[in-house]
Amino acid sequence: MSTVPITLDSLTVNNLGVFNKITSPTEYPSSYLDKCRESGELCQYAYFSEVPVGVIVLDTIINKTPIALEISLIKVLKSYKLEFNVEKKLIQYALDLAPKRHLSSCIVQINSKDTQLINIFREMGFADDDIKKDIYCNVSSKGEDTILMTKSLT
Amino acid sequence: MAEVELQFRDALQNYENKNYKKSLTLIDKILKKNSLHSQSYALKALIIHFYHPQSPDLKDPNLLISTPPNILSICNDLIKTSVKYGPSNSISAHLAALYYRQIKNYEMATHFYTIAYSNNPSNKGILRDLSSCLSQLRTYKSLIKTRFDYLQAEPGYRANYSSTSIAYYLNNDFNNSIKIENQIENIIKDKLIDEDLTENSECLIYKALLFFNLEKYDETLDYINNLLISNEKFKCYDITGLLELKFKTLMILEKFHDAQLTIRLLLKRNPLNVQYYYDLFNSLKIENNTSSKLIVLNKLSKFYPKVDIPKFLPLTFLNHNDEQFKSHLSNYLQDLFKRGVPSVFNNIKSLYNDSNKIPIILNIVKSFEEIEKNPLILTWIKYFLSHHFDKINQFDLAIDYINQSIEITPTLIELYMFKARILKHQNHLIEASKIMNDARLLDLQDRFVNSKTVKYYLRADLINEAIDVASLFTKNDDEPKGVKDLHIVQCRWFITEYSKSLTRLFKKSLNEFEVVLNNDHDDDSNEDSNITLIQKKVETYLGLALQRYFSIFQIYAEYYEDQFDFHFYAFRKGTLRSYLQMIDWEDNLYHESLVGEIYSDLMSLISFTKENNKLLLKALDHSLYLNKRSKKDKKDEIKWKDNMLIYNKVLDSDPLGNELINKLIKNNELDKIDELEKLINRCDGKTIKPETVYFINGQFNYDFINGKYVVALASIRKIKEISNSNSNSNESKIALKLLNEMLERINKFIETEFDDPKTKSLQKVVKLGLMRL
Numbered sequence: 046m047s048t049v050p051i052t053l054d055s056l057t058v059n060n061l062g063v064f065n066k067i068t069s070p071t072e073y074p075s076s077y078l079d080k081c082r083e084s085g086e087l088c089q090y091a092y093f094s095e096v097p098v099g100v101i102v103l104d105t106i107i108n109k110t111p112i113a114l115e116i117s118l119i120k121v122l123k124s125y126k127l128e129f130n131v132e133k134k135l136i137q138y139a140l141d142l143a144p145k146r147h148l149s150s151c152i153v154q155i156n157s158k159d160t161q162l163i164n165i166f167r168e169m170g171f172a173d174d175d176i177k178k179d180i181y182c183n184v185s186s187k188g189e190d191t192i193l194m195t196k197s198l199t
Numbered sequence: 200m201a202e203v204e205l206q207f208r209d210a211l212q213n214y215e216n217k218n219y220k221k222s223l224t225l226i227d228k229i230l231k232k233n234s235l236h237s238q239s240y241a242l243k244a245l246i247i248h249f250y251h252p253q254s255p256d257l258k259d260p261n262l263l264i265s266t267p268p269n270i271l272s273i274c275n276d277l278i279k280t281s282v283k284y285g286p287s288n289s290i291s292a293h294l295a296a297l298y299y300r301q302i303k304n305y306e307m308a309t310h311f312y313t314i315a316y317s318n319n320p321s322n323k324g325i326l327r328d329l330s331s332c333l334s335q336l337r338t339y340k341s342l343i344k345t346r347f348d349y350l351q352a353e354p355g356y357r358a359n360y361s362s363t364s365i366a367y368y369l370n371n372d373f374n375n376s377i378k379i380e381n382q383i384e385n386i387i388k389d390k391l392i393d394e395d396l397t398e399n400s401e402c403l404i405y406k407a408l409l410f411f412n413l414e415k416y417d418e419t420l421d422y423i424n425n426l427l428i429s430n431e432k433f434k435c436y437d438i439t440g441l442l443e444l445k446f447k448t449l450m451i452l453e454k455f456h457d458a459q460l461t462i463r464l465l466l467k468r469n470p471l472n473v474q475y476y477y478d479l480f481n482s483l484k485i486e487n488n489t490s491s492k493l494i495v496l497n498k499l500s501k502f503y504p505k506v507d508i509p510k511f512l513p514l515t516f517l518n519h520n521d522e523q524f525k526s527h528l529s530n531y532l533q534d535l536f537k538r539g540v541p542s543v544f545n546n547i548k549s550l551y552n553d554s555n556k557i558p559i560i561l562n563i564v565k566s567f568e569e570i571e572k573n574p575l576i577l578t579w580i581k582y583f584l585s586h587h588f589d590k591i592n593q594f595d596l597a598i599d600y601i602n603q604s605i606e607i608t609p610t611l612i613e614l615y616m617f618k619a620r621i622l623k624h625q626n627h628l629i630e631a632s633k634i635m636n637d638a639r640l641l642d643l644q645d646r647f648v649n650s651k652t653v654k655y656y657l658r659a660d661l662i663n664e665a666i667d668v669a670s671l672f673t674k675n676d677d678e679p680k681g682v683k684d685l686h687i688v689q690c691r692w693f694i695t696e697y698s699k700s701l702t703r704l705f706k707k708s709l710n711e712f713e714v715v716l717n718n719d720h721d722d723d724s725n726e727d728s729n730i731t732l733i734q735k736k737v738e739t740y741l742g743l744a745l746q747r748y749f750s751i752f753q754i755y756a757e758y759y760e761d762q763f764d765f766h767f768y769a770f771r772k773g774t775l776r777s778y779l780q781m782i783d784w785e786d787n788l789y790h791e792s793l794v795g796e797i798y799s800d801l802m803s804l805i806s807f808t809k810e811n812n813k814l815l816l817k818a819l820d821h822s823l824y825l826n827k828r829s830k831k832d833k834k835d836e837i838k839w840k841d842n843m844l845i846y847n848k849v850l851d852s853d854p855l856g857n858e859l860i861n862k863l864i865k866n867n868e869l870d871k872i873d874e875l876e877k878l879i880n881r882c883d884g885k886t887i888k889p890e891t892v893y894f895i896n897g898q899f900n901y902d903f904i905n906g907k908y909v910v911a912l913a914s915i916r917k918i919k920e921i922s923n924s925n926s927n928s929n930e931s932k933i934a935l936k937l938l939n940e941m942l943e944r945i946n947k948f949i950e951t952e953f954d955d956p957k958t959k960s961l962q963k964v965v966k967l968g969l970m971r972l
Contacts, residue, residue: 049573049575058643059642059643059644060641060642060643062640062641062642062643063610063641066609066610066641067609067610069609093575094539094575096575096608096610096611097610098608098610122607122608122609122610124574124577124607124608125574
């Protein structure tokens, strides 16, 4: 089953409608979608043999200088979760992109109850990191129950 | 006189060089001196037709003639004067012919070309144009002579032999066709050059067709075989065409073994042509032998592993009781699902004609559904099941399955499109259009789903939404919206749906008007409803609907017109068979099913307006309530009309169809529909009007409009036959509906009280005729 090829591609003006279908029930306003599209390689759809099933949105964290790449959104359709390595492919994409942008680490804030996703991040080399929270001072905290995970790429 | 002739020659030269203004001055000078100079009148008509700065050309799309009507009438008068002063003058007749050709009046052009030629036989160029006009008019008998005469005048071109040969062909005189072909072949035998390669190839295979049509089958066969083995440079290159003709010939000659070998060659060239498989069965004489067919197809499927047909065909002839059917179907479907083919259902839809096969299909697919793990394949399986239940009219289950598949993969456009389709079948048109729009939003660059959305909006009578969506893909240079562009690009489906929607809106508004009118009598408190706006709606929707229906016929007129140049050009290119195909296509043009549908709709609409004439005329009379409307009403009305213009304007000459209403409805001038009736009822006997429900309904309504109630009974009989024939088919369902409508209307006529004794006796005759049905 894992043989199904997962490919990634950028958003275009014509397929923005897919975004909210993937993130449903959360709906994002069109201004957010436009920003994602304009960010180019920072936002990607994941395709399960040509059908879009996942999305990742990345952000550069800046503290005077750019310091890290944040995975600000990662979402895969329920039926396609976990089993087909869609998440891994998306995370790997972020890990590959960071050095190209001269960023030394990749971070993510995850809902602490989402153990499955946390496990995947652990598998991919991310670690819980409570201490650094202050360093990323402009990481807008995504609520009380999120945990911060980081992976250093140096 | 000599001076006049010199001046005229000068004027002619100026005309040819497009110095219209100068030419016109010269002509006026001549006419001042010699008011009987017939050539000058004819030339003046021709010049004015091209040059009339005071009244600019009409720019409306799909117009065959852009010259304004006032100019045309001036020109016609000039021609008449010219004929009066020089009835047999070759030059003026030639000029007149050129003028009529410009305004596409080929009968008159033929008439004048004939006069011009008979008074000046040395001008052979006339024959060429005359031949084109004769071909356009399908006057084949005279065509032979003109083509032959031109050939004798210009024997140096193969095109002229070809055109003469075709002239004989069109008169079913194949012997003479072959003679002409032989002549030219002998002449050019050793003189062919590289440029002649394709023309020669086409002529060679055309000759094979001639032998075939002459029923000289042995000769055909020898001829084709020689062409097939030819090593020469100038041979026939259309091997497929040759082989197909060879197969046909062999089948007639009952040489089945050779036929079988030929069809296998064709299969090798194109294994995707399903007809070849049937032909193969026929040549093997195994049409009714299931097991042999299975063996053959089994072998073929191994031979052409990527082709679907040999795998699918067994399902069509295997019996549902046969265990083989089940296993074959299961393998076939499994393969398709595994490959993730979205259109599995369409592949096997034809099997649903056999009701015994339906439960077997369902069971197999359900068994797949239970064990499938891959979410995408599961989505397609549920999508299939949804199609299944939709097909057998269990719409709730269909919706249930499509919702399940959307739940699994909410990002697939096809799923939403099909959901919309089920809703449409349930007659939830507005909801369907909304879902279709959801599908569209998932991929804005997909024109197919864009068009579907437009269609669904039109079905739901949401015209503005439809036009907004359609305009995303059109060129909107002259107008803010794309309706005009869709007319220019001859988008028939859009205009069809659009006019149907306008018709529904018209009827709805007229209904509304009637309600308000009746309330008006009861009490005088009618402040809520803006009656003048409703009147405006009745008028505009009707005008636009009529205009759109005629636009579609206008497009067909363009299709018919388009062939004109090919009566000359096809022979220069040597594409004889394509030319014959084109002639055939044009002959059947007005019998296409879409024409039938539009014909039926248009005639029904007009006959509806005649039956509700009293009410409609009241609705169209604006003076009735003009004083009653408030300032706000007036404002609303203007706003509504402006909006209508933005969205719907196509013709500058009659933006909202008011002129059409004046002509057809108020003044009862029906020449426009008489013309249509003539086009559809081609009287040359070559093609017969198809007897489908729509053509019959159109005919019925046309007769009804003209008060020919007894003739209309014939249509009722025909439609009754169709409705009785096969109760399950879609056509018989429509027939039944139409039959009831027809009967209701004819009864209404019988029951109406008339004072006129003529009509009374007509009523009796119709009543009697109806009883005999």
